[in-house]
Amino acid sequence: MSLSTEAVLALAPDDASAKAAKGLLAPAKWPTLAHSDDAVWGECQGSGSKPYQTQVDLSGPVFRCSCPSRKFPCKHGLALMLLRAQSEASFTAAAPPPWVADWLASRREKAEKKEARAAEPAAAPDPAAAAKRDAQRWKRIEAGVQELARWLDDQTQRGLAALGSEQAEGWAAMAARMVDAQAPGLGQRITQAAELIGAGEGWPARLLDRLGRLQLIVDAVPRRDSLSPATRADLRAALGWPQDREALLADGERVSDHWLVLGQCLDERDTKLVERHVWLQGRASGRRALLLDYLHGGRGFETGWVSGSERAAVLCFYPGHASQRAVVAELPAEAASTAAPVAANDEAGEWQRMAQQIAANPWQPLLPLVWADAVPARHGDQWWLRLGAASQALPMQLAAAEAWQLLAHSGGAPLRVFGEWDGEQFAPLTAWAAEGAGAPVWTLSGART
Incomplete structure (x- = not known):
């Protein structure tokens, strides 16, 4: 896998990491630089006596470093790949040393175990138990939605222009109530709507639009049995009802294409949760897709999706009307990232x-x-x-x-x-x-x- 300087910098978790990586490009800081068909590695001299051991599995790329940084990739991993992009001749072809070989072997072992688990026949589902769980969840959601309907009526009867910061606690309590009712999507929408109170000129009109969409969900829940399967799927997604991944891969719509990475971003939801959006567009299908991932703690996201590059893959789309969210169903081993132009409508x-x-x-x-x-x-x-x-x-x-x-x-x-x-x-x-x-x-x- 070969990445340009721009593609490597696009992997940086923030500007500070990219800037720090550029400061590590002096060859004197790297007493060891080597590569094999599968990986590149190097030792970077830091402030301590022992250099940091940095390695990159090129199949991802996936980074690993012995430094204490919690960023992923760290500045050493970025610098190693920048050196590879800018001065490939500085890397010696060699067999991986034990600290690289062992890591690559463990990654292969995990991948093989994952494939073996995927190949195992799934346990036979119990339709009766699944129906009972769904019924119990719908019962909780219905109770929560009835409470939300009364609360929405109270807000509109009182008048939105009268809302202020003193109502924030009540809105937060209603959002928490929706989470308790197993409808976290409604809780998130209430929280986002509350952020509009007093925010800029014309905020009551924008807030009314958000509350109107909430009312659509409130009206749809008791009528769910009369809705089409696609609309019910959209309703479940709006409520925050999780989709079983195995069922999705078994029954979801699959689209094979070369996918251009339109762009991506990271959103910090709280101190421990990071949400990543990766937007794609198919070269042949023209379809746009969203890969939505979540990160807890210090582990990193899969880094093979580089903005402006193109990659062959089979995506499996979530059910619903005009569905955008998808998961990767198949990623050919030869599906390396390549630069590609972006098309646009007028x-x-x-x-x-x-x-x-x-x-x-x-x-x-x-x-x-x-x-x-x-x-x-x-x-x-x-x-x-x-x-x-x-x-x-x-x-x-x-x-x-x-x-x-x-x-x-x-x-x-x-x-x-x-x-x-x-x-x-x-x-x-x-x-x-x-x-x-x-x-x-x-x-x-x-x-x-």
């Missing part, structure tokens, strides 16, 4: 695509959009993305430092920009030159909080 086509997604499923929290000719601009304290020659502009959800970098890369000229639309703001994740060819000129770095 503005009217992109708006139409978004309208169709919303009409199919009004509960989707995020929509992926690619704008062919977009220019970042600042007006007052708000950053905007101006679209093409039209007078349209979208408010951007982007930290000031990132927005200035995006503007600098554009130089005032149009870019091809991909990002997420939440119904109110556009969050850019990746930008290319206007024609969409070559590596991205800008990618969102670090985690959003």
Whole structure:
């Protein structure tokens, strides 16, 4: 596997790690640099007497380092891959030493065990037990939804304009009640709606839109038996009902394609949970897909998806109307990442695509959009993305430092920009030159909080 400098830097967990890695590129800091067909490794001299042992399994790439850093990959792993990208001749071809060979062997052993478990016949499901569990959960959800319906009526009767910070505790309590009722998706929506109270001009209208979508879910729960299977699947997803992975892989819709990585981001949900979005678009199918992963503690995400690259894979999509979320069902061993251009509809086509997604499923929290000719601009304290020659502009959800970098890369000229639309703001994740060819000129770095 060969990665460019830009692709390696795109793997950095934040700007500080990328900057620190660039400071470790002096050959004198690496008394050992070597490679085999499967891995690269090196020893980096730190402040202690014993150098840090850094290694990368190229099948991922997957990083490992003996340093105490909790970031993944750490600065040493990034620096090792940067050296590999910039000065391949500095690496000696050799058999892996024991500290590398043992790690590679353990990874292969785990992969083989995982494949063996997957090949084992699944235990016969018990339909009666599953139906009983579902009925019990629906009973709890119905009780919670009835309470939520009364609470929503109270909020609208009282008047949204009268809401203030003193109501925050009551909204948090209702969100917690939905979690207790086994509908965590409703709890998350209430929390997100509460964040709009008093936030900017016209916030009551935006809050009313969020509460209206909650009311749609409230109305749908008692009518669930009359809904189509796809709409019931969308309802379960909106409630936060987990999807069994094995059942999904057995029955879900599979799409084989070469997938362009449109962009990705990390969201810090709390001190221990990080959520990753990886957005893809199929070259042949044109379909857009979301790989949604969660990270607890210090273990890292799978790093084979690099923004602006393309990778062959078979994705299995979740059930529902216009479903976007998917999991990787098959990843061919030869599916190395390669750079690829990003295609985009014209503005009217992109708006139409978004309208169709919303009409199919009004509960989707995020929509992926690619704008062919977009220019970042600042007006007052708000950053905007101006679209093409039209007078349209979208408010951007982007930290000031990132927005200035995006503007600098554009130089005032149009870019091809991909990002997420939440119904109110556009969050850019990746930008290319206007024609969409070559590596991205800008990618969102670090985690959003």
